[in-house]
Amino acid sequence: MIAVTNLTKRYGGPEGLLALDDISLSVNDGEFVSIVGPSGCGKSTLLKIVAGLLRHSKGSIALGGSPIREPSRDVGVVFQAPVLLPWRTILENVLFPLEIRTGQPQKYRDRAMDLLEMAGLRGFDGCYPHELSGGMQQRAGIVRALVQDPKVLLMDEPFGALDAMTREQMNMELLRIWSKYKKTVVFVTHSIPESVLLSDKVVVMTPRPGRIAEIIPIDLPRPRDLSVINTEAFGAYATRIRGLLNAKEDVTG
């Protein structure tokens, strides 16, 4: 679905900051891939390049076989903050991408209402964002990314601002949504347990410059629930990822 080959991103001129150095990565159709790493490892930059918001410097990146040059309808993005527009109701916010792309959001009203119901936001469609809790706002943000029925869902630390309990709950909901709609998901996080819990594959990145340390397939049975966190296999994956991240830290400092 997504093929990244020898991708390099340098900000500014040829002497500028090297954010991504020789990244190669492939994401299969329907796969859930997490990118984990400390801040400054370029994971958000990589996501922005996939989203078509940033141009890369060298290498190639393709979505479904064609190079990514601009934002595509096949890609939905969930941001770190919910980024709901406060002057729009939840329904109007959710329909925003279709309003921009088609100019006729009312045609997709039923689909939006179904998705809101699926996300547990039934009855909140007429509310304004400030009337919802942080977790509910982020769920609305996910519904907005799903409303145009994209093939790929890009998520940039979407639950980073939520409290631990809401976060676990959201993780479970995300897995439910993912298994229901069969989207390809690229999920950026700095939480090791979160990445293991959710993914088929964890991409471990190290900073300055952003490089891939290792890509670890997560072979845990699905469907998963929170009890998987207490298993030995889960612990082994988490330890291995933490080891990879710490190794780099030791070298640099």
Added chain:
Amino acid sequence: MSSIKGEHLDVELEPQGSAVRRALDLVPERVTSFILLVIFLAGWQAAVVVFGISALVLPSPMEVLDWLIRGFTEPLSSSASFWYHLGVTAWESLVGFIGGCAVGILSGFALAHWAKTGRILYPYIQAFNALPKIAIAPLMIVWLGYGLSPKIVMSAILVFFPMLISSMAGYHSVDPDRIDLARVCGASNRQLFWKIILPSSMPFIFAGLHMAVVLAMLGAIVGEFVGATSGLGMLLLQYNNNLQVGGVFAILVVLGAVAFCLSILMQYAERYFCFWSRREKNFGGV
């Protein structure tokens, strides 16, 4: 009226601290504000009568009221009709306000969008803004004559700057995530402006509008001061020259009342258009 006020005065003067305070707490704040006004006017009236102050220096509230009634009951065709002069001043202010806002907001967004041009021009804008703009009013008379246009232009110039600066600030305040969101959805520059940048800037634009609504009237009045054949500013100056101080006060009351109503109106407009912003940021100032 005065007997009601007297009763309240008696209550307040009673030295039973807590009981009085409790009684005061029961009275809505707006009522207390109004009572203060009545007390102030009564004190003023009493001072004028007791100390025998000449009406040339300080007219009594009753005399000002008399001027107001006369001013508003004169036939419209009369040169002493407050309605007529108020209409002229209101028209100048309104046209100046709309013109100044339109040009100010458009230039503000343009200068913020084309950042390089903005940086080149900004020192001159700052310099012109620092200039006491009222000082150019006499020049307007030379250029545009004694009609309505110099007042409208003065009003528009005064309105222009706060609108320019607030819309620039609004543009720069837009959360970059909102812009990314629109870009991801494939928004054109036009959609980005109308659906993200303009609404996001509204709290800042309203901060400018609150200032602009006051400045619009100021510009019109100053324009009338330097040379006019009609308008409240002209009438005020004329009464002042004739030592009809009661008339001067009456016009000040009219100007104050109009400005007060406009600022209330602006508050309601802000609440309607920016109902969402007071939860995000504490804006609006009132």
